[in-house]
Amino acid sequence: MYKTKQEILVKSKKAIGKSFGEIDLYNRLSNYKNKGNLGQIIEESFFEYAVNSRSEPDFIEAGVELKVTPFKLNKNRTYSSKERLVLNMINYMTEGVKSFYTSSFWNKNSIILLMFYLYDFETFYKDMKIEYTYLFEFSDEDLIIIKKDWEIIHDKILKGLAHEISEGDTMYLAACRKGNKNSKLRQQPFSAVLAPSRAYSLKGSFMTSLLNEKVIGIKSKEKIIKDVSVLKEKSFEEYIYCVLSRYKGQKVEHLNNQFRINGKAKNSNAVLVARLLGLEGSISKSSEFLKANIKVKTVRVNKTGNIKEHMSFPNFQYKKIVEENWETSSLREMFETTKWLFVIFKEGNDGYFFNSVLFWNMPISDLDNEYKEVWDKTVKCIKKGNIYNFTNTRNQRVTYFPNANENRVGHVRPKGKNSKDTYELPVEDNKLKVMEYTKQCFWLNNKYILGIVSKRNLDKVSRGGDKL
DNA sequence: GCATGATCATGC
DNA sequence: GCATGATCATGC
Numbered sequence: 241m242y243k244t245k246q247e248i249l250v251k252s253k254k255a256i257g258k259s260f261g262e263i264d265l266y267n268r269l270s271n272y273k274n275k276g277n278l279g280q281i282i283e284e285s286f287f288e289y290a291v292n293s294r295s296e297p298d299f300i301e302a303g304v305e306l307k308v309t310p311f312k313l314n315k316n317r318t319y320s321s322k323e324r325l326v327l328n329m330i331n332y333m334t335e336g337v338k339s340f341y342t343s344s345f346w347n348k349n350s351i352i353l354l355m356f357y358l359y360d361f362e363t364f365y366k367d368m369k370i371e372y373t374y375l376f377e378f379s380d381e382d383l384i385i386i387k388k389d390w391e392i393i394h395d396k397i398l399k400g401l402a403h404e405i406s407e408g409d410t411m412y413l414a415a416c417r418k419g420n421k422n423s424k425l426r427q428q429p430f431s432a433v434l435a436p437s438r439a440y441s442l443k444g445s446f447m448t449s450l451l452n453e454k455v456i457g458i459k460s461k462e463k464i465i466k467d468v469s470v471l472k473e474k475s476f477e478e479y480i481y482c483v484l485s486r487y488k489g490q491k492v493e494h495l496n497n498q499f500r501i502n503g504k505a506k507n508s509n510a511v512l513v514a515r516l517l518g519l520e521g522s523i524s525k526s527s528e529f530l531k532a533n534i535k536v537k538t539v540r541v542n543k544t545g546n547i548k549e550h551m552s553f554p555n556f557q558y559k560k561i562v563e564e565n566w567e568t569s570s571l572r573e574m575f576e577t578t579k580w581l582f583v584i585f586k587e588g589n590d591g592y593f594f595n596s597v598l599f600w601n602m603p604i605s606d607l608d609n610e611y612k613e614v615w616d617k618t619v620k621c622i623k624k625g626n627i628y629n630f631t632n633t634r635n636q637r638v639t640y641f642p643n644a645n646e647n648r649v650g651h652v653r654p655k656g657k658n659s660k661d662t663y664e665l666p667v668e669d670n671k672l673k674v675m676e677y678t679k680q681c682f683w684l685n686n687k688y689i690l691g692i693v694s695k696r697n698l699d700k701v702s703r704g705g706d707k708l
Numbered sequence: 709g710c711a712t713g714a715t716c717a718t719g720c
Numbered sequence: 721g722c723a724t725g726a727t728c729a730t731g732c
Contacts (some may be wrong), residue, residue: 279710356720380718399711504725505717505718506717506718506719506725506726507717507718507724507725507726509726536714536725537725537726538725538726540727548709548727549726550712550725550729551726552724552725552726552727553724554723554724554725555723555724571710632731633714633731634729634730636712636713637713638712638713639710643712644711644712645711651712653711653712653713654712654713654714654715655714655723655726656714656715656723657714657715657716657721657722658716659713659715661722678713678714679723681724709732710731710732711724711730711731711732712730712731713729713730714727714728714729715726715727715728715729716725716726716727716728716732717724717726718724718725718726719723719724720722720723
């Protein structure tokens with residue numbers, strides 16, 4: 241058994257360039273595209289210790305946990321982690337009474353030996369190779385944020401809300417669902433409601449940054465937090481709120497002039513926030529936003545206190561979405577793992593004024609109930625060839641997709657270059673007899689957004705903030 | 709003023 | 721060229 245971090249790291253390097261098939265001594269991999277258990281192969285055949293499921297790290301004496309994890313080459317030739325790094329299961333009953341440093345997370349995962357293999361859709365698992373190994377320990381700045389993340393998860397357990405935990409609640413450390421749909425729901429200590437089983441995990445976005453910046457060694461991204469010590473007093477979100485509150489009530493046109501921003505560009509609001517935060521580049525490319533998978537959205541509140549526009553999200557492809565199921569759908573995945581930063585502008589007598597920002601992620605119940613209904617109906621329409629309804633008096637093609645009236649959370653509407661900008665259909669449309677249709681995407685209803693913005697603004701009032 | 713189809717502007 | 725975020729346009 242290996243006794244020190246260094247011994248383990250040195251040994252791990254000998255796996256670089258080897259395929260799982262070459263390493264595997266016990267024939268755990270067949271010729272099929274079967275993932276089997278790649279981690280077990282490394283444990284048994286490479287490090288030569290018996291597979292276990294203890295709560296201690298795999299290499300007890302060295303305190304090192306072993307993780308074998310995939311990364312992929314993107315079309316634009318950059319590398320991404322293929323998935324989140326799933327760590328140990330959360331036992332809600334026992335974790336509730338722990339503190340960060342006595343938690344099962346910290347006990348098992350404070351030092352992780354990462355072995356990255358290159359995943360490729362067309363390759364058998366036995367032929368995929370280990371490309372990098374890296375001994376990972378949390379940096380001071382990451383650890384501050386991770387501790388806060390752990391506390392957010394812990395707090396939900398203490399409040400009897402384990403069933404409402406979502407990956408979007410936190411920045412880098414998340415509680416991700418583990419086990420299939422039919423696996424048993426778990427007890428939690430402060431509520432009778434059973435909660436889905438979840439495991440601690442490092443977000444896919446965090447792993448991608450780690451891979452690129454620490455393992456491969458690509459230049460680091462611009463940071464919003466230039467001095468870590470500010471995070472000792474405030475959380476990341478509080479810091480952002482604090483910095484931006486200085487600009488509250490300033491006219492957008494004025495701010496745009498001051499920071500030399502082209503106000504006509506549709507991304508000008510995101511650029512503006514980046515400048516207000518002192519960034520040279522874009523906010524979506526900042527280190528923290530990339531690692532935490534935070535996306536920026538503009539919200540404009542008009543004079544009457546309403547939000548004029550619904551909020552759009554990426555297009556879906558008809559042929560792909562019909563192959564998905566809700567539990568693993570790209571829509572669900574996006575809304576469970578993404579945190580959004582709403583940048584709120586308020587209309588005044590002569591134009592728009594910067595108001596505030598708001599971090600938000602979709603509550604699991606909204607996602608798995610109402611938004612699921614929108615998704616279900618959409619998929620049903622496509623599968624049945626039931627998309628086109630009639631042509632209205634403006635010569636526009638009206639669809640059967642779920643509209644904004646029938647669902648509290650969201651709807652489906654076109655989004656593309658123009659109406660001739662289409663994706664292929666899996667089945668012919670019943671009425672039009674065509675095999676393609678105008679690109680569409682999922683939207684969030686403006687009223688739903690308004691509910692979020694005004695509710696949270698009330699919360700802020702009680703903490704001394706201002707009303708919209 | 710809402711509902712909903714259509715389309716613009718940018719970045720990569 | 722295309723995906724994406726944001727916004728326009730108009731009948732009811």
